[in-house]
Each structure stands twice: as structure tokens, then as C-alpha cells.
Amino acid sequence: MRKICKITSLILVTLSLLNSVAFADISISPVDYDGTHITISGQSDEGDGKVVTLTMIKRDENSIDTPLGKEIYEMTEAELKNVYVKQTSLLNGEFLFKFTPVFANGIYDIYVNVEGVSGKANTKVYSYFNIDFLNNLLALINDGKAENVGDGTDKDAYKAIQDNLKTVFVGVSDIYLNQDVSIQKEIVKAICSLSGFENLDAVTVEINRLAVLSKIYALNDAVNTILNNESNLGLSGKPAFLVFSGEEDTFKKDVTNRLKDTSLDKDFVKLFTEAVYLEKIYQAKNTDEIYNIMENIKDNTEIDVSKYFSFSRKSEIDAALVGKKWDADTLTNKIDYVINNTSYPAGGGSGGSKGGGGSISVGTIVATVAGNSSQDTQNKPKLSFSDVPESHWGYKPVNTLYSRGVIQGDGEGKFYPERMVTRAEFAKMVSEMFSITDENAKSAFLDVSEADWYYLYVSSLSSNKIISGKTENEFVPNDYITREEAIQILYRIVVQKNSVIEKKREIIKFADTSDISDYALVGIMALYAGNILNGYEDETIKPKNKITRAESAQLIVNLYSNMR
Structure with missing residues (x-):
């Protein structure tokens, strides 16, 4: 079955000159075609009353171009059947043609010439072909x-x-x-x-x-x-x-x-x-x-x-x-x-067993800070994440958090240590590790509702001034947490508990200290001095970088092990 070319417009139009063009003393404006009418206008320095001639001639389909090479009176009767001529006169140096092309199948070139202006063969301004041609x-x-x-x-x-x-x-x-x-x-x-x-x-x-x-x-x-x-x-x-x-x-x-x-x-x-x-x-x-x-x-x-x-x-x-x-x-x-296949943590989570060791309390917060962890791990199986083998630098801190029920894998034996952590996820990790949960706490954040799985953690930390929002009314729980945000949360835990971090090394100026936000500077320096936080080999701290699951585990365990 023959395919038929479907063209929406009845006539396909060609603008040979897309911008204003001048021929000798003739200036032709861009040609306008509205799908029905062709409008050609222009100006000339010749005097008013001079005749302006528009000639349209059918092109020989076997040639690339067919310039108007004859005067009208020189054409044969057969040739004249394929010619359309329209005339007007200059008025205030301007002329205008508006007409509807109705010729048979073919390609047509349009020429404009002003009486007294030479170069008739060079005044082609427009070409079109109709749908039958295509x-x-x-x-x-x-x-x-x-x-x-x-x-x-x-x-x-x-x-x-x-x-x-x-x-x-x-x-x-x-x-x-x-x-x-x-x-x-x-x-x-x-x-x-x-x-x-x-x-x-x-x-x-x-x-x-x-x-x-x-x-x-x-x-x-x-x-x-x-x-x-x-x-x-x-x-x-x-x-x-x-x-x-x-x-x-x-x-x-x-x-x-x-x-x-x-x-x-x-x-x-x-x-x-x-x-x-x-x-x-x-x-x-x-x-x-x-x-x-x-x-x-x-x-x-x-x-x-x-x-x-x-x-x-x-x-x-x-x-x-x-x-x-x-x-x-x-x-x-x-x-x-x-x-559809991600399991959310239950309402508050048990946080695992927290037996053994001493504790300090401030207000409604109780934080376990040291002691024998054998009771913490006895009910947990040995860590078996396939992507955190014993050779992995984060094996020990990840194992510690896993044994305390703070973190879980994906149910298929993977932990994804390089995956970034959201603000809500980090809130859960520190809340459970340090047993900072308050069932009576309320959240003032508009984007944290009681139906959210992280409500208990965010509200508990917020009500005790350990965690703050991105703005006064928004916590933005699903944003990935930055290194300086995570460090500041850990530092506030120390402050709120009136705890002490032993100074183990001198504070240094990191190469990117100027990138640290003012609110986080003291916390970063304190945790660095306590050997809880390390910089990078290039002597930077990268405060705005997102923090990974393995890095979060390391920081939390470092603080947990050094608070007293």
C-alpha cells in the first residue's frame, strides 16, 4: 500500500530571503506567508508613481534554478500559462503585494522589479511549492x-x-x-x-x-x-x-x-x-x-x-x-x-538492649556512655554484611552499631557503607545509640509529623536542643546530612550531658577552615582535639561533604567510647 505524505499546510513555502534584502535601489522586507496569502512589501528610491512588477514563474523541475530570463512580451503562449504578473505603483517610496497562490503542482519563483531599476534577473525574492509536489x-x-x-x-x-x-x-x-x-x-x-x-x-x-x-x-x-x-x-x-x-x-x-x-x-x-x-x-x-x-x-x-x-x-x-x-x-x-519493597523502622524502635555500665542524666535524657558491652551483643548474630568484610576500615564501628540494634542491613546481607545518610536517619542513629528518646517530646517542625517513622527521634533530640532545623520551622528530614551538621549534633550531646572529652592532641587549622560554618567551628575543633574526628590527608575537613553510613558509624562509636 502506497504511503501518502501528510503535510498540514496546503502550500509549503520557501523564503529565499529570510532577512531584508536590497537589490540595487529596491529593499525587500521579509516575505510573510500565513498559510493562505503571500505578502511581499518593500521600498525603493525611485519616485512615486513608478510601476512595481511582481512576476511569478513556474520552475523547470529538472533545474536547480530558473531565473526570469525573458521579458513578458517575449514569452510564448505556452510559457505565459505558467506565469503570474501583478503590478502596483510606488507610494511614498513603498509598495505592497498580497495574493493567494493557486497554481498547479510545481515549484514557483517570484521576482520583483521597479521601473527604471536594472538587474531584473537578480530580483528573485521568494519561492514556494505546493503539497502535490512533495x-x-x-x-x-x-x-x-x-x-x-x-x-x-x-x-x-x-x-x-x-x-x-x-x-x-x-x-x-x-x-x-x-x-x-x-x-x-x-x-x-x-x-x-x-x-x-x-x-x-x-x-x-x-x-x-x-x-x-x-x-x-x-x-x-x-x-x-x-x-x-x-x-x-x-x-x-x-x-x-x-x-x-x-x-x-x-x-x-x-x-x-x-x-x-x-x-x-x-x-x-x-x-x-x-x-x-x-x-x-x-x-x-x-x-x-x-x-x-x-x-x-x-x-x-x-x-x-x-x-x-x-x-x-x-x-x-x-x-x-x-x-x-x-x-x-x-x-x-x-x-x-x-x-514498594523498603521496610520502615517501627514507630520508635527498641534501640536494642542497653544493659551494663554507668550513666549520666540531664532532664529527661539518659545516655549510656561506657561499660561492658557483652550484654549488648549477646542477642545479636555476628555481623555478616557482604559489603563490610573484616578488612573494611569501617568493620568495627559498623559491627558495634549493628550489635546494639542501631543499624540494620537491607535484608539481603548488605549494609551499603558508602551510601549517604539523611538527616532523619542520622537522628535515629544517635538517638538510639545514646538512648535519647522522650515519648512526651513534641516536634515544632512543620515537615515532621507524628505519622513519620522518625518523629520520636527528631522530636526527642529537638526538644533537648541537640538537633535543629534548616530553618525555624523546617527540619528537612530527607536531605542528606553534611559532615559539619553531624559533628555539631554529636558535640551538642556532649554539652547537654555535661560530659568531658579528654584532649588528646593539639587543634590545627585545616586547609578549608574558612569553609566551616560559624555554628559548627567549636564542635569540629573540640571533637578533633579529642581524637573523635579526623581530617583528610590533604589537611582538609570537608565540612560541606555528605557523610556516609560507615563514616557516621565511626563518628558515633568514637564519641560513645570517649565520653565520660
Whole structure:
């Protein structure tokens, strides 16, 4: 069954001159086409009353251009059948033509000339072709024949089609011309399936764009083709292109591999953007990178990740996504799966057995700070997280928190030590480790309700001035906690308990001390002096970095072991 080219506008229009153009003493304004009428206006320095002639002539379809080479009176009767002439006079140096093109199938060039102005053959201002012309083009391709040339599967036959329709192929790039005939056919078919161009130049632009895409989808020097055709592909200024161009060659190649064999009728910018950010997830080194990538996906793609941002325990999703290869559908499916299969802690949690050792109390808070932990661990199995072996630096602190019931794995033997910790999760960890729970505590935060699993922990710590919100009324429980926020919470526990941390080393000035928030400076220095907190090898403290589960365990256990 023959395919029919569907074009929404009845007449496809070509603007040969997209900007104002001057011919000798004639200035032509941009031509306007509203789908029904063509409006051509301009100015001339010739005096008022001078005759302005508009001539429209049918182009020979076998030639690239057919300039008006004859005076009207020189044309034959047959030639005059394909000519439309309209005249007006200059008034205040201006002229205007408005008419409806109604000629038969073909391509037409429009010329304007002012009486007394030379260069008649150079005054072409406009061209158009009607829908039948493009329909005929598609019919030739679908039927595989050009006039009397036989089977269109033959290269010579297809070349004959192009030669017969040179107008459509004017200005196409070498990328198109050097393609296999089968690809050229697909490109032309794709053009005919689109819904209307405003001008013939747009046809050429689209041919060239599709030629570039076909090269990319065939993985024919795809990376350089993208980099060298930023504007042609519609990528100028797009965040995804900036990411792509700044990455290593291996990343770029992996992105283009995601685009292999894509159909030409797909939205390239959309697919390219998705490919870039999905590849970022796959190549992410740790879960700390996932949140920012997801924000880019939310802001720059049509992938629906709203459930990720409304989920209270994003770190669970981060751990499931990092380092794995996803497409748009499998990504959203995985997010749904994690959300639907994540177990929330019960209302307050028992916090585990806290027997043995001495304690100090302040107000309603009781904090166990030292003592024999044998009773704490006797009811817990030996730690068996597959991703925290005994060789892992965080094995001991993680084991300590696990044995006290402060932390749990994912039910499948994994702890995800490099996963980031939310503010709510950290509140639970310190609340349970130091037995800071107050059933009567109330939360003043608008984003922490009694129905939330973390309500007991946040309200208990908040009412005892150990934890504070991001603002006066918002705790922002699902934000990942920073190092300085976590350290400040631990320091406030020391202060509230009137506890003492023995000074074990001199305070130093970190290379990034200026990055530490004023509220956290004293706490960081105190915990560093007590050997509870360590800096990095480059003598930084990285106060704004997100803290991981393993790092949180180490800090909490260090403080627990040193308070007295």
C-alpha cells in the first residue's frame, strides 16, 4: 500500500530571503506567508508613481534554478500559462503585494522589479511549492521509480529520482551525499512524514540534520559528529551537551552507544539528554553522586522521577541505582520497586538492649556512655554484611552499631557503607545509640509529623536542643546530612550531658577552615582535639561533604567510647 505524505499546510513555502534584502535601489522586507496569502512589501528610491512588477514563474523541475530570463512580451503562449504578473505603483517610496497562490503542482519563483531599476534577473525574492509536489516525491520513492527508470532499489534509479527533483536537494551537505542510498531514502521519507515546513531552506536544513543523525545512529564517528554539529542538532546551550563535551572520551562513546540504531523520527535532543544522565548513573563512583544526577533528570528530561524526590529514604534508591545501566523505563520501574519493597523502622524502635555500665542524666535524657558491652551483643548474630568484610576500615564501628540494634542491613546481607545518610536517619542513629528518646517530646517542625517513622527521634533530640532545623520551622528530614551538621549534633550531646572529652592532641587549622560554618567551628575543633574526628590527608575537613553510613558509624562509636 502506497504511503501518502501528510503535510498540514496546503502550500509549503520557501523564503529565499529570510532577512531584508536590497537589490540595487529596491529593499525587500521579509516575505510573510500565513498559510493562505503571500505578502511581499518593500521600498525603493525611485519616485512615486513608478510601476512595481511582481512576476511569478513556474520552475523547470529538472533545474536547480530558473531565473526570469525573458521579458513578458517575449514569452510564448505556452510559457505565459505558467506565469503570474501583478503590478502596483510606488507610494511614498513603498509598495505592497498580497495574493493567494493557486497554481498547479510545481515549484514557483517570484521576482520583483521597479521601473527604471536594472538587474531584473537578480530580483528573485521568494519561492514556494505546493503539497502535490512533495506527494509526488514520496510516491516516486515508495514506488521505487523515476519516470522510466525501472526498479528504484537500483542506485542509478534512485539517483535519477534525485536528479529529477534537484530543487529539494539543493544545499545538502556532504554528510548526506556520502551516505548509502538506503540511508538517503530513509532521510527523504522522514522529511515527507513531517508536518509542514515554512520554507524550502528548512527542507535542506532538515535533510542535513537527519543525515547527521543517521551517521550518529550508525556509530560512524558518532562522538565527533555530535561535537561538530552542536547547533545543527539543537544542542546549543543544553546542559546535557555541556556535560557530554566535558567528559572523557570513553564516557562520550558510551553515550553514543546508547543511541545506536535509533529511528530517524525520534526526538534526538530528548534521547541524547536521557542517554547522558543515565550514563552518569552507570558511571557514578558512589551514591553521593546520584542525588545531583536525579535533579538533572528531573529538570532536563521527561523521565518521571517525582517519586524519588517524594520518598523519605532516597539513600535506599541511590544504593539500588548506582553503577547500574538503566534506560528511562527500567529506571522508573526500579524506583517504584525500591519504594514498594523498603521496610520502615517501627514507630520508635527498641534501640536494642542497653544493659551494663554507668550513666549520666540531664532532664529527661539518659545516655549510656561506657561499660561492658557483652550484654549488648549477646542477642545479636555476628555481623555478616557482604559489603563490610573484616578488612573494611569501617568493620568495627559498623559491627558495634549493628550489635546494639542501631543499624540494620537491607535484608539481603548488605549494609551499603558508602551510601549517604539523611538527616532523619542520622537522628535515629544517635538517638538510639545514646538512648535519647522522650515519648512526651513534641516536634515544632512543620515537615515532621507524628505519622513519620522518625518523629520520636527528631522530636526527642529537638526538644533537648541537640538537633535543629534548616530553618525555624523546617527540619528537612530527607536531605542528606553534611559532615559539619553531624559533628555539631554529636558535640551538642556532649554539652547537654555535661560530659568531658579528654584532649588528646593539639587543634590545627585545616586547609578549608574558612569553609566551616560559624555554628559548627567549636564542635569540629573540640571533637578533633579529642581524637573523635579526623581530617583528610590533604589537611582538609570537608565540612560541606555528605557523610556516609560507615563514616557516621565511626563518628558515633568514637564519641560513645570517649565520653565520660
